[in-house]
Amino acid sequence: MSDPAPLLRVHDLARHYHVSRGFMRKTATVRALDGVSFDLATGSTLAVVGESGCGKSTLARQVTMIEHPDAGSIVLDGHDIAHASAMTRRRLRPLVQMVFQNPYASLNPRKRIETLLTEPLRIQGDGDAAEHRRYPHMFSGGQRQRVAIARALMLHPRLVVADEPVSALDVSVQAQVLNLLMDLQQDLGIAYLFISHNLSVVRHIAGTVLVMYLGRAVEYGPKRQIFAQPAHPYTRALLAATPVLAPRRGRERGSLGGELPSPLNPPSGCAFHKRCPFAVARCSTEVPGPTRIGEVEVACHRASEIN
Amino acid sequence: MPLVEVEDLCVEFGPTSAPAIAVDHVSFALDEGEIVGLVGESGSGKSVTALALLGLIEFPGRVDAKRMTFAGHDLLHLSGAERRRLIGKDLAMIFQDPIASLDPCYTVGYQITEALAEHGSEAERRDGGARRLRAIELLEQVEIPDAAARLRAFPHQLSGGMAQRVMIATAIACNPRLLIADEPTTALDVTIQAQVLTLLERLAHERNMTLLLITHDLAVVAETAQRVLVMYAGQHVETGPVPDIFDAPRHPYTQALLAALPEHNLDRERLRAIPGHVPGAYDRPPACLLAPRCPYAVARCSAEAPAMHGPPGRASRCHFPLDDAGRPTHGWSAAERVAAT
Numbered sequence: 001m002s003d004p005a006p007l008l009r010v011h012d013l014a015r016h017y018h019v020s021r022g023f024m025r026k027t028a029t030v031r032a033l034d035g036v037s038f039d040l041a042t043g044s045t046l047a048v049v050g051e052s053g054c055g056k057s058t059l060a061r062q063v064t065m066i067e068h069p070d071a072g073s074i075v076l077d078g079h080d081i082a083h084a085s086a087m088t089r090r091r092l093r094p095l096v097q098m099v100f101q102n103p104y105a106s107l108n109p110r111k112r113i114e115t116l117l118t119e120p121l122r123i124q125g126d127g128d129a130a131e132h133r134r135y136p137h138m139f140s141g142g143q144r145q146r147v148a149i150a151r152a153l154m155l156h157p158r159l160v161v162a163d164e165p166v167s168a169l170d171v172s173v174q175a176q177v178l179n180l181l182m183d184l185q186q187d188l189g190i191a192y193l194f195i196s197h198n199l200s201v202v203r204h205i206a207g208t209v210l211v212m213y214l215g216r217a218v219e220y221g222p223k224r225q226i227f228a229q230p231a232h233p234y235t236r237a238l239l240a241a242t243p244v245l246a247p248r249r250g251r252e253r254g255s256l257g258g259e260l261p262s263p264l265n266p267p268s269g270c271a272f273h274k275r276c277p278f279a280v281a282r283c284s285t286e287v288p289g290p291t292r293i294g295e296v297e298v299a300c301h302r303a304s305e306i307n
Numbered sequence: 308m309p310l311v312e313v314e315d316l317c318v319e320f321g322p323t324s325a326p327a328i329a330v331d332h333v334s335f336a337l338d339e340g341e342i343v344g345l346v347g348e349s350g351s352g353k354s355v356t357a358l359a360l361l362g363l364i365e366f367p368g369r370v371d372a373k374r375m376t377f378a379g380h381d382l383l384h385l386s387g388a389e390r391r392r393l394i395g396k397d398l399a400m401i402f403q404d405p406i407a408s409l410d411p412c413y414t415v416g417y418q419i420t421e422a423l424a425e426h427g428s429e430a431e432r433r434d435g436g437a438r439r440l441r442a443i444e445l446l447e448q449v450e451i452p453d454a455a456a457r458l459r460a461f462p463h464q465l466s467g468g469m470a471q472r473v474m475i476a477t478a479i480a481c482n483p484r485l486l487i488a489d490e491p492t493t494a495l496d497v498t499i500q501a502q503v504l505t506l507l508e509r510l511a512h513e514r515n516m517t518l519l520l521i522t523h524d525l526a527v528v529a530e531t532a533q534r535v536l537v538m539y540a541g542q543h544v545e546t547g548p549v550p551d552i553f554d555a556p557r558h559p560y561t562q563a564l565l566a567a568l569p570e571h572n573l574d575r576e577r578l579r580a581i582p583g584h585v586p587g588a589y590d591r592p593p594a595c596l597l598a599p600r601c602p603y604a605v606a607r608c609s610a611e612a613p614a615m616h617g618p619p620g621r622a623s624r625c626h627f628p629l630d631d632a633g634r635p636t637h638g639w640s641a642a643e644r645v646a647a648t
Contacts, residue, residue, distance in 0.1 A: 051498065051499075052496050140587075170585070171525070171568060172348065172564060172567050172581035172585075173348075173580075174567070175568075175569075175579065175580035178569070182576065197497060199497075200526075200569040200570045203569060203573070204572060237498060241497045241498045241500065242497055242526075243501075243524065243526035243527045243530045243531075244530065244570075245526045245553065245565070245571070256498045256501070256502075259469070260466065
């Protein structure tokens with residue numbers, strides 16, 4: 001993580017949305033991203049993990065330059081894109097491309113594949129000219145996701161932001177697409193910002209993992225340590241709640257009580273304290289800063305006690 | 308006697324001359340109080356099987372079966388009135404997207420009491436106050452905090468997990484003997500999924516209710532079900548108790564599906580993907596449906612359709628069912644193998 005010049009360095013990134021709550025009422029602020037930092041080296045994969053509303057997709061929107069962050073910096077290949085001019089951002093956009101979750105929605109059904117991308121299936125090494133003239137509805141889900149990946153690669157990006165790229169696919173097709181993504185990374189040296197809620201997929205593809213909860217990073221570090229010894233109570237709960245591919249034979253399902261809090265009205269202090277089995281008084285008043293445990297950064301007041 | 312018995316269920320859509328086959332001669336039985344997982348990929352006919360069981364396949368869909376019974380009732384030849392007395396009372400179903408399954412225009416309380424007004428006890432059918440009390444009790448059973456206040460909530464005011472709990476409360480309102488849960492946790496976050504699965508398990512156990520859990524997630528089935536039915540392209544390809552299916556699958560499709568999961572490739576760079584894709588309505592292979600994708604396929608597999616065979620409760624639809632070590636048996640020889648396309 002102390003790579004001298006990573007491809008992408010995100011520091012203390014924040015993005016707040018102002019939402020109307022109705023006529024004559026004050027607008028509310030959603031802190032969709034609230035101080036997130038990480039590095040991503042060329043040719044490596046960072047997985048962003050978390051449940052709905054944790055800010056995964058907001059993060060993707062900042063990194064892909066779809067939106068301007070409110071605070072913090074995003075340094076891509078030496079350029080701070082958070083504070084860059086529109087012209088610079090436009091010039092840098094080809095470096096970052098995106099693959100979306102639903103290949104049924106992300107391809108325009110009225111355009112031919114040929115139009116969607118001019119030299120498409122050649123990149124994957126399969127398909128002939130006849131396939132260029134087809135429309136998206138003539139392809140299966142897995143094939144569409146390949147087309148979407150091919151389209152993302154058209155401009156030779158150095159970073160691909162993949163927002164749940166295999167969540168809509170079946171297990172057998174999911175394996176094909178994950179293999180393709182890993183092959184492409186090896187051949188082209190692309191870095192992936194891989195957003196997923198599926199921990200077993202993340203465990204397979206990622207090098208580094210960033211676990212988010214309600215707009216904040218709760219744990220960040222190498223995959224190996226996070227999966228072997230999750231340090232944050234939320235990461236532990238997430239791993240315990242994930243169904244395991246083995247009959248339980250009497251083992252209790254690890255379940256976390258409570259609901260995800262509303263991002264409009266997050267709990268004070270540590271956002272996780274209401275669901276946390278280790279919470280103490282301090283957790284409800286003070287926002288925890290990052291603590292280092294081994295190679296992992298953890299945002300928890302009690303990190304050193306409980307590990 | 309099993310609670311549900313289905314024999315040779317077929318569901319077709321489209322023209323009779325060239326039908327799209329959704330469910331192809333599926334047979335199974337469900338016992339009272341058991342949790343059975345129905346797994347398969349998209350288009351394998353899981354949901355259509357469940358809908359056919361409830362009589363919800365509408366014209367021009369065609370349902371045919373040798374036998375389809377529920378607690379002695381013949382589901383194939385029910386009159387409309389008989390079906391309405393049964394469905395929603397003894398058979399209930401919950402769906403994947405709870406927010407979409409609830410009516411946005413009515414309160415949670417109204418939607419729960421609606422079923423009680425039709426199928427509830429005599430007091431409940433007569434008296435709105437009794438229905439309200441029962442609705443509160445149901446919301447408490449599905450662990451919704453502050454149940455009385457929630458009765459006035461509209462679906463858009465609920466989170467996904469809460470809405471699925473409301474759906475479950477509605478489904479169990481009339482003490483069904485069979486609950487069909489079609490991907491009940493697919494739209495939920497993983498910590499909420501764990502809560503909902505624990506809840507479903509507890510309810511099935513407490514009420515001796517049969518739960519047919521339809522899902523594409525093998526891990527959910529491994530953790531929740533006692534028995535599994537595996538479907539592929541409309542056919543039932545394997546059945547067995549949970550530990551056996553996961554430890555020693557008999558059908559090559561089950562084996563390949565398990566091998567494709569990232570959990571089973573921890574020390575590997577590449578995942579063992581299944582080549583090709585699930586056959587659709589117009590490219591169904593003539594004999595064994597898996598033959599074009601199967602690593603063990605021989606000439607016989609594309610000439611002769613295999614039947615379900617094997618010991619009771621552990622059958623599979625393969626000419627050469629796999630042994631405990633995962634190798635094909637019944638005289639299979641590697642020399643005759645036809646390369647998978």
